[in-house]
Amino acid sequence: MFDLKSHLDRARQLWRTLAVRLFISYCAIVAAGVATMLVVVDLVSPDVFAAHMGGTMPGGVPAMVAHSQELDAALARTFQTAMSQVLLLAAVAALVTAIGASLLVSASVAAPIRRLATASRRLAAGNYAERMAPHGGITELTALSTSFNEMAANLETTERRRLELLGDVAHELRTPIAALEGYLEGLLDGVVESTPVTWARLHAEASRLRHLVDDLQELSRADARRIPLDPRPTDPGAIARMVAEAMAAQFEERRLAFVTDVPVGLPFIHVDPDRTVQVLTNLLTNALRYTPAPGEVGLAVRVEGDAVRFVVTDSGVGITPENMPRIFERFYRVDKSRSRALGGSGIGLTIARALVEAMGGRIRAESPGAGRGTTFTVMFPSVRTAS
């Protein structure tokens, strides 16, 4: 598990050693510079000085100016002593500059690191709105602040989604549980009669709860991208015909015309056949739910370039442009009471989209508006032509 405290301790330790190291490295540079100067002065200056005194160097003491060997030696000693003193002074000045520079640099590095450590602590304590102010100085520290802000934003979104999900789940569970409770209380008080109809209603509420829990489990797997998939080259025509056959009776029962248009010899698609059946069944169940009789629902398969499209159309209630962008969101229902009454959980399309995208496809919905029907298109790239 990620242990923030030990990371922070390590960061603080690093800062201490960073400051010390910076100072030591500055001092080492100064020391190396001074030592080099001292050696060069010690080795080279007597010869250079002598050359100057001998008049062999341009600007040196001219030969006609009389000077004895003792005088030369005394001058050389004096010159070297003066040089050493000057160098010592320069070394002290350089050392002071090094201390100042190292303090300045480490302060400019340490301040943002300290701010980051405080921000991380607050984030770990659950303050997900925590952000680092932009750092205009060192590039690496700017990148660190940016990554921190990205991490904080992701954590904030995840936390918000988690809270929303908990609220939604509680809300969704409350309705069937309240209905069950009502019937059971009525039975206990003798207000509701113990007839087969009552037991059938109780059974219907219990199975609604089970469906909801099953959908929630599927949704959590889809969110975590853990839905087991077995993709293989599949004939889209065979899938469409299988789904149409399984659903036909339900359309007949609801007195809705069900029109299929599935050509033969379609190119294959690389999908999990069972999951593709699940997606199409979901779309057709929705069409069944949201199309009042008399109406028409269609299932077609079309080839468009390198893609195969399943098209589910209905002449039902349609979707308004305001609601359209939200229908794939979990628990989003245009008409909550209608969807619930028809057994909808508001999760079906979220799962359908997760499945389609996990298999490399795309799903989209279109509707000319309320009362004017809806078209869902599921598109997969084709892999090869059927022989």
Ligand code: ADP
């Ligand atoms: P539900 O279980 O409520 O049907 P879905 O996730 O399957 O949940 O769909 C989300 C919402 O999108 C539905 O509540 C409904 O308002 C809208 N919707 C889905 N399919 C259709 C359709 N064919 N016609 C009209 N509205 C639809």
